[in-house]
Amino acid sequence: MKYTDYVDLDYKPTRSDIICEFYMEPTSGVKPKEAAGAVASESSVGTWTEVTKAPKRIDKLAAKVFYMKQNNKKGHYIKIAYPYVLFEDNNIPQILSSIAGNIFGMKIVDNLKLLDIEFPELLIKAFRGPLYGIKGVRKLLKIKNRPLLGTIVKPKIGLNEKEHAQVAYNAWIGGCDLVKDDENLTSQSFNKFLSRVVETLKSRDKAEKITGERKMYMPNITSETKEMLRRAKFVKKQGGEYVMVDIISCGWSALQTLREANQDLKLVLHAHRAGYAALTRNPKHGISMLVIAKLARLIGLDQLHIGTIIGKMATPKKEVIDLDQEAEEKMILDHRLDSRHILEQRWHHIKPMFAVCSGGLHPGHVPYLVRHIGKNIIIQMGGGIHGHPLGTLAGAKAARQALDATIKGKKLREYAKTHMELKKALEFFK
Ligand code: CAP
Ligand code: MG
Numbered sequence: 001m002k003y004t005d006y007v008d009l010d011y012k013p014t015r016s017d018i019i020c021e022f023y024m025e026p027t028s029g030v031k032p033k034e035a036a037g038a039v040a041s042e043s044s045v046g047t048w049t050e051v052t053k054a055p056k057r058i059d060k061l062a063a064k065v066f067y068m069k070q071n072n073k074k075g076h077y078i079k080i081a082y083p084y085v086l087f088e089d090n091n092i093p094q095i096l097s098s099i100a101g102n103i104f105g106m107k108i109v110d111n112l113k114l115l116d117i118e119f120p121e122l123l124i125k126a127f128r129g130p131l132y133g134i135k136g137v138r139k140l141l142k143i144k145n146r147p148l149l150g151t152i153v154k155p156k157i158g159l160n161e162k163e164h165a166q167v168a169y170n171a172w173i174g175g176c177d178l179v180k181d182d183e184n185l186t187s188q189s190f191n192k193f194l195s196r197v198v199e200t201l202k203s204r205d206k207a208e209k210i211t212g213e214r215k216m217y218m219p220n221i222t223s224e225t226k227e228m229l230r231r232a233k234f235v236k237k238q239g240g241e242y243v244m245v246d247i248i249s250c251g252w253s254a255l256q257t258l259r260e261a262n263q264d265l266k267l268v269l270h271a272h273r274a275g276y277a278a279l280t281r282n283p284k285h286g287i288s289m290l291v292i293a294k295l296a297r298l299i300g301l302d303q304l305h306i307g308t309i310i311g312k313m314a315t316p317k318k319e320v321i322d323l324d325q326e327a328e329e330k331m332i333l334d335h336r337l338d339s340r341h342i343l344e345q346r347w348h349h350i351k352p353m354f355a356v357c358s359g360g361l362h363p364g365h366v367p368y369l370v371r372h373i374g375k376n377i378i379i380q381m382g383g384g385i386h387g388h389p390l391g392t393l394a395g396a397k398a399a400r401q402a403l404d405a406t407i408k409g410k411k412l413r414e415y416a417k418t419h420m421e422l423k424k425a426l427e428f429f430k
Helices: 032-042 056-061 092-099 133-141 161-174 193-211 225-237 252-265 289-299 325-334 363-373 392-407 412-416 420-428
Strands: 018-026 064-070 076-082 109-118 148-152 178-180 216-218 242-246 268-272 303-305 354-357 377-381
Touching: 018 032, 018 092, 032 064, 032 076, 032 109, 076 092, 092 252, 092 289, 109 289, 133 268, 133 354, 148 392, 161 178, 161 193, 161 392, 178 377, 193 216, 193 225, 216 242, 216 268, 225 242, 225 252, 252 268, 252 289, 289 303, 354 363, 363 377, 363 392, 363 412, 363 420, 377 392, 392 412, 392 420, 412 420
Parallel strands: 148 178, 148 377, 178 216, 242 268, 268 303, 303 354, 354 377
Antiparallel strands: 018 076, 018 109, 064 076
């Protein structure tokens, strides 16, 4: 088959096809159909030249470009349908090696970005999805429908175990529901994982007694896979309910192993996405955050950082939170659009996932986040709490006051008149 044989704009995908949408820029001198066919060929059964005497039946396994729309002078949106048999059930690495593998490096395209994957129910059935999901987390925390408030212990690195536990304690007493380790804190010489977990869970138990609220600690287990499982088991044994993992650094295979182990561990899995922007940030090349979010939900993490639109990390608005018209139509293809962000939309048996908004946030941002992303979110502030002029305890109080005000429909400035910590925060974080 020649590259252009992989293009069939009359093809109607079957219910069992996997459908991938790409943004593609053919290299100069190459016709769009030739480039699109090359992407479909290389990501399914073909290569740069015909294979002599290949069994004819293999042509039936070829992926098909069934949609092409020029989007600008060089760029095209293309959709490719892949026969389900090309993929192995429950094997994310293999799926990505196909539809997100060699094709990014092909000379025939100058740019290529995998924007979305629509999985058929046949493939979705092979995955467990989140163990807790939004409902399970809310039940655990006994928080019915307001956003959850979290913080990241700061300084992100350098505190010893007791100092870490003290910062966490102040954040919980001030009003945070969740406290997490930062993405690059694991088990360094100055702060060993095991003793940090013991110290911080002791603080957590004290904070629960004093506040009468459930408080959760999310220790970062990111490490080699077997070690990660050992650390998760330790957390469970110590009475912890959560672990956090850097999903991009650990890799999809490790996440699938962790999710399998979690059938017995029954921990809430918090997905930090450090490193994601190496894949997603270039709007013309790489893999979208939407794809990363779908894979994380399919595998079965319970909570995922998705950006904040307003914070310090750049997250193109339409990718995961505000679906634009075309994206909304696409969403309706595989499930009814019944919410504002992809992680909580209905998806066969796969439970909805909590969206985590974090990165450069402070109490003044709370109304905007709730207005634009809804209540099924976790609002996390690191510097926005520990950078408060009166310190962590006041910072956590200010964040909780901002959340209380928003839920009560009160303007922050109004509420700040009777809540000193929030007043200070609004003055300080301009
Ligand atoms: C936030 C954070 C998170 C970012 C990651 C940080 O701290 O701890 O890792 O939120 O970005 O290290 O930057 P601040 P994202 O609140 O002090 O910014 O959530 O977009 O993946
Ligand atoms: Mg961080």
